[in-house]
Amino acid sequence: MPVFGKNKVRVRFAPSPTGEMHLGGLRMALNNYLFAKHNGGEFLLRIEDTDQARFVPGSMRNIIETLKWAGMDYDEGPVLNGDVVTDKGDHGPYLQSRRLDIYKKYADELVANGHAYPCFCNAERLEQMRHEQELRKEPPRYDGLCRNLSAAEIAAKRAAGVREVIRLKMPQEGTSKFTDLVRGEIEFENKLIDDQVLMKSDCFPTYHLAVVVDDHLMEITHVIRGEEWISSTPKHLALYSFFGWKPTEYAHMPLILKAGGGKLSKRDLATSAMGYIAEGYSKEALLNFVALLGWHPKGDKEQMTIGEMIENFDLAQVNKAGAIFTTDKLDWLNGLYIRSLSHEEFSKQARPFLEKAEFIDAAFPEDKLIKYAALEQARIKKFTELAPAIEFMFKAPLPDKTIICWKKQEPANAVKNLEAVLPVIDNISEKEFNVQALEAAIKALIASAGTSVGETLWPMRVALSGRAASPGPFDIAAALGKNETMSRLQTAIKILRT
RNA sequence: GGCCCCAUCGUCUAGCCCGGUCUAGGACGCAUCGUUCUCAGCGAUGAUACACCGGUUCAAAUCCGGUUGGGGCUACCA
Numbered sequence A: 001m002p003v004f005g006k007n008k009v010r011v012r013f014a015p016s017p018t019g020e021m022h023l024g025g026l027r028m029a030l031n032n033y034l035f036a037k038h039n040g041g042e043f044l045l046r047i048e049d050t051d052q053a054r055f056v057p058g059s060m061r062n063i064i065e066t067l068k069w070a071g072m073d074y075d076e077g078p079v080l081n082g083d084v085v086t087d088k089g090d091h092g093p094y095l096q097s098r099r100l101d102i103y104k105k106y107a108d109e110l111v112a113n114g115h116a117y118p119c120f121c122n123a124e125r126l127e128q129m130r131h132e133q134e135l136r137k138e139p140p141r142y143d144g145l146c147r148n149l150s151a152a153e154i155a156a157k158r159a160a161g162v163r164e165v166i167r168l169k170m171p172q173e174g175t176s177k178f179t180d181l182v183r184g185e186i187e188f189e190n191k192l193i194d195d196q197v198l199m200k201s202d203c204f205p206t207y208h209l210a211v212v213v214d215d216h217l218m219e220i221t222h223v224i225r226g227e228e229w230i231s232s233t234p235k236h237l238a239l240y241s242f243f244g245w246k247p248t249e250y251a252h253m254p255l256i257l258k259a260g261g262g263k264l265s266k267r268d269l270a271t272s273a274m275g276y277i278a279e280g281y282s283k284e285a286l287l288n289f290v291a292l293l294g295w296h297p298k299g300d301k302e303q304m305t306i307g308e309m310i311e312n313f314d315l316a317q318v319n320k321a322g323a324i325f326t327t328d329k330l331d332w333l334n335g336l337y338i339r340s341l342s343h344e345e346f347s348k349q350a351r352p353f354l355e356k357a358e359f360i361d362a363a364f365p366e367d368k369l370i371k372y373a374a375l376e377q378a379r380i381k382k383f384t385e386l387a388p389a390i391e392f393m394f395k396a397p398l399p400d401k402t403i404i405c406w407k408k409q410e411p412a413n414a415v416k417n418l419e420a421v422l423p424v425i426d427n428i429s430e431k432e433f434n435v436q437a438l439e440a441a442i443k444a445l446i447a448s449a450g451t452s453v454g455e456t457l458w459p460m461r462v463a464l465s466g467r468a469a470s471p472g473p474f475d476i477a478a479a480l481g482k483n484e485t486m487s488r489l490q491t492a493i494k495i496l497r498t
Numbered sequence B: 001g002g003c004c005c006c007a008u009c010g011u012c013u014a015g016c017c018c019g020g021u022c023u024a025g026g027a028c029g030c031a032u033c034g035u036u037c038u039c040a041g042c043g044a045u046g047a048u049a050c051a052c053c054g055g056u057u058c059a060a061a062u063c064c065g066g067u068u069g070g071g072g073c074u075a076c077c078a
Helices: A022-040 A059-070 A099-113 A123-135 A151-158 A205-215 A227-243 A273-278 A283-291 A308-314 A330-340 A341-358 A366-376 A383-394 A410-425 A435-449 A454-464 A473-480 A482-497
Strands: A008-013 A042-045 A079-080 A084-088 A116-119 A165-168 A175-180 A183-190 A197-199 A221-225 A249-253
Touching: A008 A221, A022 A042, A022 A059, A022 A221, A022 A249, A022 A273, A022 A283, A022 A308, A042 A059, A042 A079, A059 A273, A059 A283, A079 A123, A099 A151, A099 A165, A099 A197, A099 A205, A099 A227, A165 A227, A175 A227, A175 A249, A183 A227, A197 A205, A197 A221, A205 A227, A221 A227, A221 A341, A227 A249, A227 A273, A227 A341, A227 A454, A273 A283, A283 A308, A283 A330, A341 A383, A366 A383, A366 A473, A410 A435, A410 A454, A435 A473, A454 A473, A454 A482, A473 A482
Parallel strands: A008 A042, A221 A249
Antiparallel strands: A079 A084, A116 A165, A165 A197, A175 A183
């Protein structure tokens, strides 16, 4: 296991509770988790709820539940007991809204040391300022009006009750550079970087202050986050330097893009991570799929278990370009997963979907369901496709005459062949009514008649399934049982005779 | 507009750091064939990519420069 410095690797997943966790979040969490586990380190969860305007109640619960469902247990982070949030680990609290006094203390320290300053500009002035800058074709940024206020001026503003924020006093010379673990060296000119607001007028910190303070206090060693944060990294570096702290390592992951290009938003995804589960995807396939977005293991093996992903994960193998999100591979991966299951396990996992669709009830016998579900196991890509696929097993079909006949087959010929099948099937005992016995008996019948296989098997299969495309006739018959098989064949004969 | 990041099949990507073994590999998807009553599955085969222009070099997907294109940031959002 590689060890980074003297300290144990500690990484965090730090989402904002602004809605349900979507695939982008699941992917970021997974990248951090895999990195931690690969290096024998720790994985923490921190909730970045510093924007009261965007806060969505219940989203923290969704995040915690999604992580739990995905099997990404965090070593430290918030824990929900009913509606009460407690902390697991000794670097808490893990909700930023519960750390306000901490941020205040560090912001004050920055001001005291001349690395930050109170700013009294209101929203209107700021907007006006930006507008004018735009007209002059200048980059919009804070003009530094409050940068060098005297103590007396500050006192006067405060006495007058003007709302204030704390701004970072970004150095105006030199450059900031850092080595990104996936991109190499990145450099910015300091004078181009804005005096970022650190503390808002509601006394909440902005992301920039909170992330640096928390990552330091929580002893985070590696920040693995989205590429959209690259341009704010110099601000974070400045803070580390002002506090006299050692910055974390940085790895900026490529973004997931929507089909036409552009950042993937909640709207584009339509569904949350849990929504994909409701759609019938498995955890295994989803995690595997999401891991492959931007990362590729050495070698050609793309289907991996979580254990294999942990073993193989390497930031050096992360791609720099953004990945366009399409679900073809997810469907394939899910199909592989479904086919890898035993019939029993498949039926067990599929059952909740069938019950939820009110397709069967809780009383439906398990052994029967195993047989029915097995018929379509190799044919479906997600669990939600099972109900419509096996519906014919529950409801005897009334197929159209033209479908029952094979190719150009005459109805009379189909009737003849189905009638020949009847006694053969009747001859098989209930006890031996299985695929092998059925196949042997019926193939023998066809051989002795000297006809082509299709003119018997096709009408028989359609009689049983009602569909042009379906599982094979012997499989259906065996699952259906003798009585129902006989009955469906007779029904088909009647239809053909009308 | 400014700053930053990026650029290989339709998509996810390998290769790029350490130039020749790349007439560019794999996977998904697609097509065809085989197995087969059908569908699925499985097996085989096939089509499709180094954005462009220069430079360095005996040799460039790989190094350098530029162009173009895409993306991100440019909030008292994260």
